[in-house]
Amino acid sequence: MASPKDPVTEASAQKLRLSKEIVLAGALDLVDTEGLDALTMRRLGQELNCDPMSLYRYAENRAALLDGVSELVFNELEIFPHDPDWKAQLRRIAHDLRLLALRHPNVVPLLVTRPLSTPLGLRPLGTLRPLEQILSLLVDAGFEPTDALHVxxxxxxxxxxHILNELQEFIVDPEENEVLLRLGLHRLPAKDFPRLRALAPVLADYDGAAELDQGLTILLCGLESSLTQSVPSATD
Structure with a gap:
């Protein structure tokens, strides 16, 4: 017959199992499944089966949890700042970030809006890493530092x-074969919105990855052109 568990010993074991990594991973899981509003110390404590007060050893408040979740997601993004093919690197980073957003859609508002309310030097270091690395990538490619920041x-x-637009894409009636009806575009006056209605088949066949790639091609070609124009020729 198993001996009864000692509550003190079990509580101590629970404390030993907790770590900052475990707490933040639990916070990310909670946001993924229930959204940002669900992330509180009390709710996270329930998810981790621990006293919510014990979480303050790893995050001083909810804001620190939110910052930690942001860093955790950004840590999934690989950047190679010394890659000589800067265009290929920016294209890959963009597609990887898109996939991150699709895996963690509830975190996207946090990644996009939270930094705007925090001075640059006070943001979590993990969220600044992509900025530093991409600046290095662009400066090594030949952009002036100020231009690299603009880029x-x-x-x-x-x-x-693009990510916010893709996450908000939806179809009114997916069972409807007629694209105007699927998107609800039949409600728009034909005389006032002829071009938008004519694009209904393209809009209905939205492909996030392809759309992102198309936009990147436009952006990167323009950046490459500006870089070429700024480099003095050998005859100057």
Whole structure:
């Protein structure tokens, strides 16, 4: 017959099992399944089967949990700042970040909006890593540091815009064969919106990866052109 468990010993074992990594992983799981609003110390304590007060040893408040979740997601993003093919690297990073967003859609608003309310130097170091690495990638490619910052802003502005747009794409009636009806475009006056209605087949056949790639091609070709124009020729 098994001896009864000692409550003190079991509580001590629970404390030993906790770590910052486990707490943040639990927080990310909770956000993934229930959304950002569900993330509280009390709710996370329930998920981890521990006293919520014990979580304060690993995150001083809910804001710290949110920052930790952001860092955890960004840590999944691999960047190679010394890759000589900067265009291929930016294209790969964009597709990888898109896949991250699709895996963690509830975290996307946190990644996009939370940094705007925090001064740059006070943001978690893990969330600044992509900025530093992409700046290095662009400067090594020949961009002036100031221009590299402009490129980064344009790149991430486009990328986040695409991700937010893709996550909000939806069809009114997926069972309807007629594309105008599937998208609800039949409700738009034909005289006022002829071009939008004509694009219904393309809109209904939305492919997030292909759409991202198309936009990246436009963006990267423009950046490459500006870089070429800024490099003095041998005859100058």
């Amino acid at each position: 980064y802003r344009a790149y991430y502005g486009f990328l986040y815009g």
